[in-house]
Amino acid sequence: MKPQDARKRQLIESLAGLIVSCQTQKDDPIHTDDMVVKMAEAARWAGASGIRANSPEQIKAIKSKVDLPVIGLYKIWYEHTDVFITPTLDACRQVWEAGAEIIALDCTSQLTEEGRPAYELLPVLNPEAIIFADVATYEEAKRAIQLGADLVAPTLYGYTAETKHIEQPDIREFARMCRAFKEDAYMVMEGHIYTPEDAMKCMYLGAHAVVVGSAITRPHLIAKRFVDLLNGYQTNWRDAERSKH
Numbered sequence: 252m253k254p255q256d257a258r259k260r261q262l263i264e265s266l267a268g269l270i271v272s273c274q275t276q277k278d279d280p281i282h283t284d285d286m287v288v289k290m291a292e293a294a295r296w297a298g299a300s301g302i303r304a305n306s307p308e309q310i311k312a313i314k315s316k317v318d319l320p321v322i323g324l325y326k327i328w329y330e331h332t333d334v335f336i337t338p339t340l341d342a343c344r345q346v347w348e349a350g351a352e353i354i355a356l357d358c359t360s361q362l363t364e365e366g367r368p369a370y371e372l373l374p375v376l377n378p379e380a381i382i383f384a385d386v387a388t389y390e391e392a393k394r395a396i397q398l399g400a401d402l403v404a405p406t407l408y409g410y411t412a413e414t415k416h417i418e419q420p421d422i423r424e425f426a427r428m429c430r431a432f433k434e435d436a437y438m439v440m441e442g443h444i445y446t447p448e449d450a451m452k453c454m455y456l457g458a459h460a461v462v463v464g465s466a467i468t469r470p471h472l473i474a475k476r477f478v479d480l481l482n483g484y485q486t487n488w489r490d491a492e493r494s495k496h
């Protein structure tokens with residue numbers, strides 16, 4: 252259900268538009284300690300309505316410099332599970348204590364390292380926090396809303412066993428989610444949105460906001476998309492030329 256609490260509602264309403272995911276991992280070619288702050292400042296400069304940030308450390312750094320609401324998460328990888336977005340109660344607590352107004356967590360049916368379905372954490376979270384459910388499917392979105400999620404996004408579409416190796420958003424499925432759930436929760440599009448036009452399409456279909464990461468804050472991946480395409484083209488073109496001789 253959409254929150255009744257005026258404070259929560261006002262904050263979520265203010266997120267309408269573009270949310271920029273500002274995250275780096277230590278082994279990224281662009282990683283420096285303050286890189287995410289620079290990304291968030293650039294997003295603020297551009298007029299973004301919110302930031303999505305990973306880890307207590309990066310959330311705190313952004314919060315100290317940029318006055319925008321933060322959707323916080325904490326990625327922790329374990330050996331026996333694909334659940335890595337804020338997978339434990341302690342991780343949720345740390346995100347909240349770091350200053351994020353909104354806690355994002357995996358609310359799919361995947362089993363966590365502890366052997367329970369990821370979505371089970373949702374109903375036991377701090378009621379003060381606004382909850383952003385990361386899901387992969389329509390059914391998971393439905394259940395997350397029943398369990399009290401305030402915002403829902405298909406963030407994990409392409410990342411669960413069921414949907415692995417899909418590298419495009421399913422905009423039709425997102426439209427179906429918006430039609431069914433828009434009155435009960437704020438629907439957000441997240442994952443594989445690479446152009447302003449695709450983001451706009453999602454808004455037109457009923458998204459309250461669109462979260463964009465790689466296309467804005469991961470220049471090495473943007474460069475790689477160009478290189479992969481150009482190199483693939485060169486190889487095919489050379490093979491075709493050779494076969495003529």
Ligand SMILES: CC(=O)N[C@H](C=O)[C@@H](O)[C@H](O)[C@H](O)COP(=O)(O)O
Pocket residue numbers: 272274303324406407410441442443444462463464465466
């Ligand atoms: C699956 C996962 O780990 N998603 C993460 C969630 O916080 C981020 O790495 C993504 O950048 C974010 O979801 C935005 O997606 P895209 O980078 O495709 O615009």
